[in-house]
Amino acid sequence: MTGHAWETTALTNGIVRGAAELEVTSRGVLPHRLPAWARAQCDDGQFAMAQSQPSGVRLAFRTRATAVELETVPTKRVYAGAPPRPDGVYDLLVDGRLTDRGSVAGGDTVHLDLVTGAAERRSGPSGTLRFAGLPARDKEVEIWLPHDETTELVALRTDAPVRTSDCAGRPRWLHHGSSISHGSNAESPSTTWPALAAADAGVELVNLGLGGSALLDPFTARTMRDTPADLVSVKIGINLVNSDQMRMRAFGAAVHGFLDTIREGHPDTPLLVVSPILCPIHEHTPGPSAPDMAAMAEGRLRFVATGDPADVAAGKLTMTTVRDELARVVAQRAADDPHLGYLDGRELYGERDAASLPLPDELHPDAATHRSMGARFAELVFRGEGLFAERVGTGVS
Structure with missing residues (x-):
């Protein structure tokens, strides 16, 4: 010094x-x-x-x-x-x-x-x-x-x-999601996909991406309800599948309850529901996920899906069934909520992306994928006719 x-x-x-x-x-x-x-x-x-x-x-x-x-x-x-x-x-x-x-x-x-x-x-x-x-x-x-x-x-x-x-004078974007929103495998804190999207759009980010903990917990919804925000998004699904903590009967009602609580504090705020990005091991196979012990023995961190696809009929969740239910819930609510939107997570990372940028550990995107996801989210949501565009001045006039 x-x-x-x-x-x-x-x-x-x-x-x-x-x-x-x-x-x-x-x-x-x-x-x-x-x-x-x-x-x-x-x-x-x-x-x-x-x-x-x-x-x-x-x-x-x-x-x-x-x-x-x-x-x-x-x-x-x-x-x-x-x-x-x-x-x-x-x-x-x-x-x-x-x-x-x-x-x-x-x-x-x-x-x-x-x-x-x-x-x-x-x-x-x-x-x-x-x-x-x-x-x-x-x-x-x-x-x-x-x-x-x-x-x-x-x-x-x-x-x-x-x-x-x-x-503090910028529009405030409040986002909740899993470890992918948290930033797992991103290069650095300002290059997680939410941070990159926020910088692109010129908004102030409040990131409630919680690794392994996006489980529709009521206390998270109440925190979001009470947090000042101009824009709100929730990315729902992967942790409910890979932890195997919920069945379809509870899932739809829990999503409704989560959104109801957020709406208590943000009745007219643009609210975007984002479904899971592509996750090949869990597209049709339920959780839980578990570490691949053979890979661990080689010094690599990799996950496998341990559920049985036959259990989907009994209500076990997969990426596919979660996306279908989220789209149904949002469509139902949107009839009375003009500020509610839905984004299929595969628009951020889908099959073509998986071919060129596979998930390194089968669950989490790498640094390059964080960059592409951030750019795509900004383009789809903050610009043109995107749900957030009007509030940040980037919509079509």
């Missing part, structure tokens, strides 16, 4: 964007994407980890600073039998352009066993990420936190004063 007169800026909701709540800890603040009352209603470990991973959460401010430091305590995940995970990536954007990237070593670790579900947490030290050589002019600075790494914020230091970002 030699040569700089550093200023420390309080890490508040005015600086930290995209989080539902900032929990004060002994070391700093921990961003959560669901509020405490919602977290208290579910003690599932996967859910707790997913909502604490700050997908879409970023520090945003205006400054003339040429150097910025961010001290954090990341939480690294170590999976038994799987190859080591890379450190989480922080993206630096200056005036909306990706300018630099970095990672923070050290921090806490959680050791996980995918087979038994056992988890062990170990504490570690904080680390500091430094970006230097920024242009010496007034500018918009964003630091996107790792989308897949729980990140406790300790301190933000700059060599010039910081003031509130202009991003």
